[in-house]
Amino acid sequence: MLLVGRYTSPFSRRVAVSLCYLGFEYEHKAINAWNNLTEMRSYNPVGRVPALVLDNGEVLFDSSAILDYLDFLVGPERALTPLTEPERHGVIRVIVCAMGALEKMVHSVYEVAMHPEEKVHEPWIDHNLSQTEMALIWLDQIGQTPWMAGERLTQADITTTVVAQFALARFPERFPPGTFANLDTLCARVMELPAWQETIPSPEEANMKVNIPTEG
Numbered sequence: 001m002l003l004v005g006r007y008t009s010p011f012s013r014r015v016a017v018s019l020c021y022l023g024f025e026y027e028h029k030a031i032n033a034w035n036n037l038t039e040m041r042s043y044n045p046v047g048r049v050p051a052l053v054l055d056n057g058e059v060l061f062d063s064s065a066i067l068d069y070l071d072f073l074v075g076p077e078r079a080l081t082p083l084t085e086p087e088r089h090g091v092i093r094v095i096v097c098a099m100g101a102l103e104k105m106v107h108s109v110y111e112v113a114m115h116p117e118e119k120v121h122e123p124w125i126d127h128n129l130s131q132t133e134m135a136l137i138w139l140d141q142i143g144q145t146p147w148m149a150g151e152r153l154t155q156a157d158i159t160t161t162v163v164a165q166f167a168l169a170r171f172p173e174r175f176p177p178g179t180f181a182n183l184d185t186l187c188a189r190v191m192e193l194p195a196w197q198e199t200i201p202s203p204e205e206a207n208m209k210v211n212i213p214t215e216g
């Protein structure tokens, strides 16, 4: 398998951590949609990372669809999103809350990245970040038992950690360390996993210059 997308992308990262955690061997192509749009469209018509090229040449795209497929491959005992209820909806509600927070942060990042300074609309950023905050508060208060959705690590933990770390990295003034004490505890636990450590972005990935098409 080949995972396409830099580990700096939270969408790609949650797939990478899951691949490693589940013990899949894969190759990694650290490209981004902005610098490699034509190539990215050959994997995903929407032109976004991540994409996963399977050994038979088929390509899956969108992190949720890829994760769903990985769960199918490992089977019900090891699936990171349980197949049976009530465990399944317990995990899914955490994932959708975390992914909602992530989408809101991405809107805020793009608002600044895609516009010249005088066209950045601060109320839109504030709106998105206050929704992010509400989502993170909800995730923080869920009560880990000891994981986000029960006694074993699931996709709820991987995705929440990726999203909480994105908040810390991108909006340190709004969400400084210690704002969400329970999420900090979760992150510390997840970040000890080899699957997390093995998917830390390389310096080349992290420092890659991205050609963003700023609107005039």
Ligand SMILES: N[C@@H](CCC(=O)N[C@@H](CS)C(=O)NCC(=O)O)C(=O)O
Binding pocket: 009, 010, 011, 033, 034, 047, 048, 049, 050, 061, 062, 063, 064
């Ligand atoms: N729903 C998608 C979102 C993927 C996404 O937004 N990826 C970003 C990188 S973090 C991207 O490729 N953006 C380029 C674009 O939107 O044109 C998923 O879960 O995979």
